[in-house]
Amino acid sequence: MPAKEPVAVVGVGQTKHVAARRDVSIAGLVREAARRALDDAGLGWAGIDAVVIGKAPDFFEGVMMPELYLADALGAVGKPLMRVHTAGSVGGSTALVAAGLVAARVHRTVLTLAFEKQSESNAMWGLSLPVPFQQPLLAGAGGFFAPHVRAYIRRSGAPGTVGCLVAYKDRRNALRNPYAHLHEHDVTLEKVRSSPMLWDPIRYSETCPSSDGACAMVLADRAGAARAPHPPAWVHGGAMRSEPTLFAGKDFVSPQAGKDCAADVYRQAGITDPRREIDAVEMYVPFSWYEPMWLENLGFAAEGEGWKLTESGVTELDGELPVNPSGGVLSTNPIGASGMIRFAEAALQVRGRAGAHQVAGARKALGHAYGGGSQFFSMWLVGAEPPEA
Amino acid sequence: MRDVAIVAFSQTDHVRSSEEVSEVEMLMPVLHDVLGRTGLRTGDIGFTCSGSCDYLAGRAFSFTMALDGVGAWPPIPESHVEMDGAWALYEAWVKLLTGEADTALVYAYGKSSPGSVRDVLTRQLDPYYLAPLWPDSVALAALQAQALIDSGETDEPALAAIAERSRTAAEGNPHAQLRGPRPQGGYVVRPLRTGDCPPVGDGAAAVVLAAGDRARELCPRPAWIRGMDHRVEPHALGVRDLTDSPSTRLAAERAGVHERPVDTAELHAPFTSQEVVLRKALRLGDSVAVNPSGGALAANPVMAAGLIRVGEAAAAVHRGASGRALAHATSGPCLQQNLVAVLEGEPHAR
Numbered sequence: 001m002p003a004k005e006p007v008a009v010v011g012v013g014q015t016k017h018v019a020a021r022r023d024v025s026i027a028g029l030v031r032e033a034a035r036r037a038l039d040d041a042g043l044g045w046a047g048i049d050a051v052v053i054g055k056a057p058d059f060f061e062g063v064m065m066p067e068l069y070l071a072d073a074l075g076a077v078g079k080p081l082m083r084v085h086t087a088g089s090v091g092g093s094t095a096l097v098a099a100g101l102v103a104a105r106v107h108r109t110v111l112t113l114a115f116e117k118q119s120e121s122n123a124m125w126g127l128s129l130p131v132p133f134q135q136p137l138l139a140g141a142g143g144f145f146a147p148h149v150r151a152y153i154r155r156s157g158a159p160g161t162v163g164c165l166v167a168y169k170d171r172r173n174a175l176r177n178p179y180a181h182l183h184e185h186d187v188t189l190e191k192v193r194s195s196p197m198l199w200d201p202i203r204y205s206e207t208c209p210s211s212d213g214a215c216a217m218v219l220a221d222r223a224g225a226a227r228a229p230h231p232p233a234w235v236h237g238g239a240m241r242s243e244p245t246l247f248a249g250k251d252f253v254s255p256q257a258g259k260d261c262a263a264d265v266y267r268q269a270g271i272t273d274p275r276r277e278i279d280a281v282e283m284y285v286p287f288s289w290y291e292p293m294w295l296e297n298l299g300f301a302a303e304g305e306g307w308k309l310t311e312s313g314v315t316e317l318d319g320e321l322p323v324n325p326s327g328g329v330l331s332t333n334p335i336g337a338s339g340m341i342r343f344a345e346a347a348l349q350v351r352g353r354a355g356a357h358q359v360a361g362a363r364k365a366l367g368h369a370y371g372g373g374s375q376f377f378s379m380w381l382v383g384a385e386p387p388e389a
Numbered sequence: 390m391r392d393v394a395i396v397a398f399s400q401t402d403h404v405r406s407s408e409e410v411s412e413v414e415m416l417m418p419v420l421h422d423v424l425g426r427t428g429l430r431t432g433d434i435g436f437t438c439s440g441s442c443d444y445l446a447g448r449a450f451s452f453t454m455a456l457d458g459v460g461a462w463p464p465i466p467e468s469h470v471e472m473d474g475a476w477a478l479y480e481a482w483v484k485l486l487t488g489e490a491d492t493a494l495v496y497a498y499g500k501s502s503p504g505s506v507r508d509v510l511t512r513q514l515d516p517y518y519l520a521p522l523w524p525d526s527v528a529l530a531a532l533q534a535q536a537l538i539d540s541g542e543t544d545e546p547a548l549a550a551i552a553e554r555s556r557t558a559a560e561g562n563p564h565a566q567l568r569g570p571r572p573q574g575g576y577v578v579r580p581l582r583t584g585d586c587p588p589v590g591d592g593a594a595a596v597v598l599a600a601g602d603r604a605r606e607l608c609p610r611p612a613w614i615r616g617m618d619h620r621v622e623p624h625a626l627g628v629r630d631l632t633d634s635p636s637t638r639l640a641a642e643r644a645g646v647h648e649r650p651v652d653t654a655e656l657h658a659p660f661t662s663q664e665v666v667l668r669k670a671l672r673l674g675d676s677v678a679v680n681p682s683g684g685a686l687a688a689n690p691v692m693a694a695g696l697i698r699v700g701e702a703a704a705a706v707h708r709g710a711s712g713r714a715l716a717h718a719t720s721g722p723c724l725q726q727n728l729v730a731v732l733e734g735e736p737h738a739r
Contacts, residue, residue, distance in 0.1 A: 004487050004488060004489075007584075025517060026516070056449075057450060058442075058443050058444055058449075058471065058512075059443060059445050059448075059449045060449075061516070062512070062516065063441075063463070063512065063513070063520075064442065064444040064509070064512040064513040065442065065444075065472065065488035065513045065517045065720070065721075066513075067472075067621075068513055068621075068624055068721040068722075068726065069513070069514065069515045069516065069624045069718065070624075070727055071621045071622070071623060071624055071725070072623050072624055073727075075622065076621050077622060077623050078620060078621075078622075078635075078639065079618060079635070080618065080619050080621070081619075081621040081622065081726065082470060082472065082476055082479070082480065082619075083470055083471050083472050083476075084468065084469070084470055084471070084480075085443075085452070085467055085469055085470065085471035086431075086469050087453065089451055091470055096468075097468065097480055097483075100480075100483045100484055100487055100489075101483055103487045104483045104484075104487045105486075105488035106483055120516075126449050127450075143660075150638065191633065211521060215407065239466065239482070240466055240467060240468055241464045241465065241466060241467070242437075242456055242461050242464060242465055242466075242467035243461050243462055243463075243464040243465075244456060244457040244460075244461050245453050245456070245457055247457075247462065249462070249503075250595060255464075256464050256481075257464035258461065260463070260464050260465075264466075266393055284614055300408070372450060372453050373453075375456070375461075376467075
């Protein structure tokens, strides 16, 4: 069997994420991110062979299969166009589907993009349509995830302040990221701690915002990487894993699908000690406590020890293992794009193009996304050097 | 390019309404059947991919419950497209080409019975300029049919003949919803009559893919995928020539359709007039058996109907009825997006 084609990220583009982009249509929004990614890659629309687009449920904007309407805006006319939907992990899955097209040598240059324009509709409503004979999600995503956070605190013995530390860190990191939605210049740890309790133990300042935004990447083969005007990021490993939503054996605190997905990525990338070998992590943390939870799930800390990394400052921008230098989902959450932003920010780090939130000397970075009731996972590991043949 | 084949295909009996079962309950027998044909179990499958659409179910994340039906434990490599299952098959095919998996399970399902599918499909139109007018799928197809008649490409008797031929062919398809000749009926939207339109129904389908020797182990006569490609056209009908399908033509060229003649074509043409457009774009001669299953005019479960075309073409190869078959799937108003695959019954000489 021939070896796969190495895949390079040669262009990254985002919109400035905000609560409501009333100045553009959905088409205008995606076009803005795509255009920036093409500019970064030094390409025009004609340089793209195929387009892979992702977003979370169609009900979030009220447009069924929006890729059909967006074909023109994405320069996809006459090209293959695919639409991926894997719940909150979709941005990551979309990037992986696009990378597969290059790796399989089906196409040489692929534009991949994910978006959410939440102001077009109401995401809470979109998630709350009644489902006969099934457990309703109740009061949005926070109501679903809060019991699992409580389970984590009980299991690990973590002090109740850890979640606030994460939120304080991510909101400060966001101040360095011009594309981040929340720029809370007056943020203090005390303000986070005293914010209203929403779903115990999750406080208002420990939750993600609702954002309008899009993120795009241009992926290319080896020849495309050689032509790129800026250093590429190379994909060293990528994987998706899913498990059922609800079943008796499910561990909601640390799902097996997440562990398996990370293990697959590390195996592909030759990573044996993720804590030491990975320089930056863009992790899907929509509620602050998911940082210590995922640190354990992804193998950066032993079970019950993740909160100690957070508490000791390891995950700060200048720590040993910076987590969410961009400000993360806690600062920017256009749901369908959030996973791709994690993947793209990981790429920016190893390309040395993350600006004021650059992690000094980052050579390997992990992008992580999850979705649904913690049953869908997608991850990739990118490096500054091409993968070894 | 790595050799990948369809080694098994299964589908439900397609019905007008399946309100007594959930999507998962509708899908489960199909999953069991398609795996049973190969002897594989969920845990043996290298990659799973599905196609479906939340707007049919009327709720967000409708595909997550279907995954529970697959039995994704221990966790599985899995993905989903919010498209017809034919595109899920395309994603799985690419996955197998990378060598990351040797087998794949692909499934798709759609229940139109909970709502009015004509109204629901209007929601996939441009949300600012077109969707607020609620032009439904039959009205848009009627524009296309009238354009074809005006250009002299077809006429109403020719369209009626397509309907007659399709539903007569469906007599041999135990899964079809409309089997046997039907009266052409009155106009639904002029010039389309009842007989020119697909039945509204519920259904599901699944296929198993395998690469190289694995395919030969699992199936006596695998349907090898010789090529597969898909292309999209502009969304607005005003900037397209509705009597033509350049995206189908390009996809067919890229899939290698014309390298050698095909003997069978399963076309996803929900309206009789669309078969006229596709035959021309695909340069299909009269010697090609078009839609021996009855096609979408006999059963059109939205989101599964395209995958069923690929599955029916593969099944024709499996049973030796076809040596080289073409399968086509479409999405969007008036054939906006089209996928073409070529399946063969024998290993080709390299």
